[in-house]
Amino acid sequence: MPGRNVVVVGTQWGDEGKGKIVDWMTDHAQGVVRFQGGHNAGHTLVIAGRKTALQLIPSGVMREGVACYIGNGVVVDPAHMLGEIGRIEALAIDVRSRLFLSEACPLILPFHVELDRVREGRRESSGSGKIGTTGKGIGPAYEDKVARRALRVQDLKHPARFEAKLRELVELHNTELAYLGGAALDWQPMLAEAMQAAEQLRPLMADVGYRLHQAHAAGQNLLFEGAQGTLLDIDHGTYPYVTSSNCVAGNAAAGSGVGPGMLHYVLGITKAYTTRVGGGPFPTELDIDTAGGVGHHLSTVGQERGTVTGRARRCGWLDAAALKRSIIINGVSGLCITKLDVLDGLPEINICTGYQLGDRVLDVLPMDADEIAACVPIYETLPGWSDTTAGLTNWEQLPAKAKRYLERMQALIGAPIDMVSTGPDRVHTILLRHPFRA
Numbered sequence: 001m002p003g004r005n006v007v008v009v010g011t012q013w014g015d016e017g018k019g020k021i022v023d024w025m026t027d028h029a030q031g032v033v034r035f036q037g038g039h040n041a042g043h044t045l046v047i048a049g050r051k052t053a054l055q056l057i058p059s060g061v062m063r064e065g066v067a068c069y070i071g072n073g074v075v076v077d078p079a080h081m082l083g084e085i086g087r088i089e090a091l092a093i094d095v096r097s098r099l100f101l102s103e104a105c106p107l108i109l110p111f112h113v114e115l116d117r118v119r120e121g122r123r124e125s126s127g128s129g130k131i132g133t134t135g136k137g138i139g140p141a142y143e144d145k146v147a148r149r150a151l152r153v154q155d156l157k158h159p160a161r162f163e164a165k166l167r168e169l170v171e172l173h174n175t176e177l178a179y180l181g182g183a184a185l186d187w188q189p190m191l192a193e194a195m196q197a198a199e200q201l202r203p204l205m206a207d208v209g210y211r212l213h214q215a216h217a218a219g220q221n222l223l224f225e226g227a228q229g230t231l232l233d234i235d236h237g238t239y240p241y242v243t244s245s246n247c248v249a250g251n252a253a254a255g256s257g258v259g260p261g262m263l264h265y266v267l268g269i270t271k272a273y274t275t276r277v278g279g280g281p282f283p284t285e286l287d288i289d290t291a292g293g294v295g296h297h298l299s300t301v302g303q304e305r306g307t308v309t310g311r312a313r314r315c316g317w318l319d320a321a322a323l324k325r326s327i328i329i330n331g332v333s334g335l336c337i338t339k340l341d342v343l344d345g346l347p348e349i350n351i352c353t354g355y356q357l358g359d360r361v362l363d364v365l366p367m368d369a370d371e372i373a374a375c376v377p378i379y380e381t382l383p384g385w386s387d388t389t390a391g392l393t394n395w396e397q398l399p400a401k402a403k404r405y406l407e408r409m410q411a412l413i414g415a416p417i418d419m420v421s422t423g424p425d426r427v428h429t430i431l432l433r434h435p436f437r438a
Helices: 018-028 078-089 110-126 138-146 153-157 159-180 187-204 208-217 294-301 320-330 369-374 400-413
Strands: 005-010 031-034 043-047 050-054 067-070 099-102 222-225 265-271 274-276 314-316 334-338 348-357 360-362 376-383 417-421 429-431
Touching: 005 018, 018 222, 018 265, 018 334, 018 417, 031 208, 067 208, 078 187, 099 187, 099 208, 110 138, 110 159, 153 159, 153 187, 159 187, 208 222, 265 320, 294 314, 320 348, 320 400, 334 400, 348 400, 376 400, 400 417
Parallel strands: 005 222, 005 265, 031 067, 031 222, 067 099, 265 334, 334 417
Antiparallel strands: 043 050, 274 314, 348 360, 348 376, 417 429
């Protein structure tokens, strides 16, 4: 009998806590698949009090015996990947025997990173506004993919072919770097480093799409792990303040090489409030710098700093109108609410139910970033609770006002809450309906 497969996606601007939930659900999965993004993701896991931050390797790596797949929709920096493998292996965790890397993944190379850095600096100095990229070369690597000139993992198996394509790419990108005021790069050190990495990456290369097909047919359950969040999606996010890939559930098929019929349940991860890293509109944003304010509470109690960038995350009230957009785009089957415990102790809690935009009232997030920036949030106020929710594992243990908040959220966004995370550790989870059994 074929297995059952679940897609996990962020429904906000990323940083919703996807890594913990993927790790938690791997007790019912035999494989975890990354299908987009690169090492601009930051998935933090806390297991028995030990914190581990993953960027590229699927979160299932922390569960013994779970296969980890990196699909063709991911862009891969070979140096970073090998470094991350080494850091995990230093924890006495086997990685290489169960990690499968799609040969079709585009490579991130040093000129991509330099282009990312120089372009962002140029935007800042010109006053046009920074996009807020992580500076990892993700965007330029996807540009090469779409332009059909990217070097891919499979090219590492053919040194002569790799060298010829590399020389052309370096020449092309050096022209842009010179125009932007950056320094030209030498292709020869890149070639030497890539060929050295190739020796270690070759045993990991695989036809990931076919392997997933075989695993599914054999009855294995698979978990497809998204990175970033829906509102950062290149097509459906707050463009141009977005990432360079499709973060939505539909891309789990294209980004891993399986058919959409293999995706049975979509779990949307939603923070109990809202955060954002980098530039772009944020209707419910609060001041995080003034001590005693709600924004400062969310920032400090929630320890809101980017896993990858270390930048302070912008914080604000829950935006149900934005979530409604995410629910529709992803076809969310159920929600997991994370960081509920951060709201403990607040006397009142606001939920944005829609926006005033000029003379219009909207009940869903607009598509245009300038319109979003002009939106005035419409709030509904609910009473807060004083009892702690931290570490609770049963719905009935929740304070009555916390339950009311969650139930109102569920009604506003039109999707059921199936899980609630009440702390960072794997066990700090309330389960109402299991995605692999729903």
